[in-house]
Amino acid sequence: MRRSIQLLTLQYVLVVAEEGSFLAASTRLNMHHTALSRRVRDLELSLGVTLFDRHPGGVRPTAAGERFLANLRRVLTDLDGTLSMVGQNGRGETGHLSIGIDAPLPACGYVDAVVAFARDRPDVDVRFTEASRADLHSGLSSRTIDVVIAHGFDRRGATETLPLWRDRIVVAMAAEHPLAGRKKVELADLAQETTLINSQSMEFGTMCGIGTDAVPSSIVRHDVSRSSLLNLVRKGIGVTLLPESDVASLIEGVVSSVLTNKNRSVRLRYDAYWRSDSSNPVSGAFVALLRATYQQD
Structure with missing residues (x-):
C-alpha cells in the first residue's frame, strides 16, 4: 500500500484540511477541483477509511481523519528535517571536524578562523587533538583527524597542503x-x-x-x-x-x-594539511574558509 500512495497526494490532503474545501484547495494548488477530489477519494479507498465528511459548505475531517492528519503532519515534519540535515551534510554544514595541532592551542594563529567556522555552523562538532607529529600523521592516514595545522610538517599521510x-x-x-x-x-x-x-x-x-x-x-x-x-x-x-x-x-x-x-x-610558516580523498564534507568547508582567510592572490 505504501508504494501506491504518492507523497504529493498526502500533501494535497493537508491542503484540503487547511482550506476546508476542495474548491479552495484546488485554487491554491492550481489544479481542477474534480481531479483533487478524485485523488483524495482514491487515497481513502486505499486506506479503507473516510478522511473527510463532505457537506455543501466544503469538507471537515472525520475522527479518523483527524488522527491521520496529526500523524501525517508529524511524519512530514520529520521528513523535512531529515532532508534538510542531509543537505547540510552535503554542504559541510553539519557533522564533525577533527583538527590536529602540534603546539599548545593559544599559540595557534588560526583560532579565530576556527571560532568563526564554529559560529557559522553550530551543528558542527569541532574537536582539537594536540599530539606528537607521529600521531598526527597516523591520524591523517586513519582519517580520525581531518586537518592538521603545523609548521615544518612533512606531507606523509596528507595529499593536499595550504600555506597559512x-x-x-x-x-x-x-x-x-x-x-x-x-x-x-x-x-x-x-x-x-x-x-x-x-x-x-x-x-x-x-x-x-x-x-x-x-x-x-x-x-x-x-x-x-x-x-x-x-x-x-x-x-x-x-x-x-x-x-x-x-x-x-x-x-x-x-x-x-x-x-x-x-x-x-x-x-x-604554518600550513594546513589534509587528504584530498576525505569523505568528510565538513573538512572541505573548513579548508574553503582557510583558503578565503589566508590564501594570497
Missing part, C-alpha cells in the same frame, strides 16, 4: 639576561647561548632563512612542558625560541625580543 601564515620568532630570556631590553636579537648573538627546547619546540632547520651553519652550537632538550621550560629560562639556565603569537604565555621574569638573521625577522 608566517609568525615571527622571538627569543625568550630571563629579565636579567644581558640581551634583555633589546627590541631585536641577531641569530649570531645566540652562538654562545644555551638554547632550551622541548618536544613542542620548533626545529631550527624548519625556520625560514636559517641554514644549518647558523644553528646555535648548544641546544639542550628537556622533556618538560612549556611552562616548565620557561621556568628554567627564568632561572637563567638558557634561552628559548617561541612564535610571537605565544608571547602572551610568558611568565613573570621572562622577556622576549624579536629574532633576526642578518637584520631580517625570522619567521615560521
Whole structure:
C-alpha cells in the first residue's frame, strides 16, 4: 500500500484540511477541483477509511481523519528535517571536524578562523587533538583527524597542503639576561647561548632563512612542558625560541625580543594539511574558509 500512495497526494490532503474545501484547495494548488477530489477519494479507498465528511459548505475531517492528519503532519515534519540535515551534510554544514595541532592551542594563529567556522555552523562538532607529529600523521592516514595545522610538517599521510601564515620568532630570556631590553636579537648573538627546547619546540632547520651553519652550537632538550621550560629560562639556565603569537604565555621574569638573521625577522610558516580523498564534507568547508582567510592572490 505504501508504494501506491504518492507523497504529493498526502500533501494535497493537508491542503484540503487547511482550506476546508476542495474548491479552495484546488485554487491554491492550481489544479481542477474534480481531479483533487478524485485523488483524495482514491487515497481513502486505499486506506479503507473516510478522511473527510463532505457537506455543501466544503469538507471537515472525520475522527479518523483527524488522527491521520496529526500523524501525517508529524511524519512530514520529520521528513523535512531529515532532508534538510542531509543537505547540510552535503554542504559541510553539519557533522564533525577533527583538527590536529602540534603546539599548545593559544599559540595557534588560526583560532579565530576556527571560532568563526564554529559560529557559522553550530551543528558542527569541532574537536582539537594536540599530539606528537607521529600521531598526527597516523591520524591523517586513519582519517580520525581531518586537518592538521603545523609548521615544518612533512606531507606523509596528507595529499593536499595550504600555506597559512608566517609568525615571527622571538627569543625568550630571563629579565636579567644581558640581551634583555633589546627590541631585536641577531641569530649570531645566540652562538654562545644555551638554547632550551622541548618536544613542542620548533626545529631550527624548519625556520625560514636559517641554514644549518647558523644553528646555535648548544641546544639542550628537556622533556618538560612549556611552562616548565620557561621556568628554567627564568632561572637563567638558557634561552628559548617561541612564535610571537605565544608571547602572551610568558611568565613573570621572562622577556622576549624579536629574532633576526642578518637584520631580517625570522619567521615560521604554518600550513594546513589534509587528504584530498576525505569523505568528510565538513573538512572541505573548513579548508574553503582557510583558503578565503589566508590564501594570497
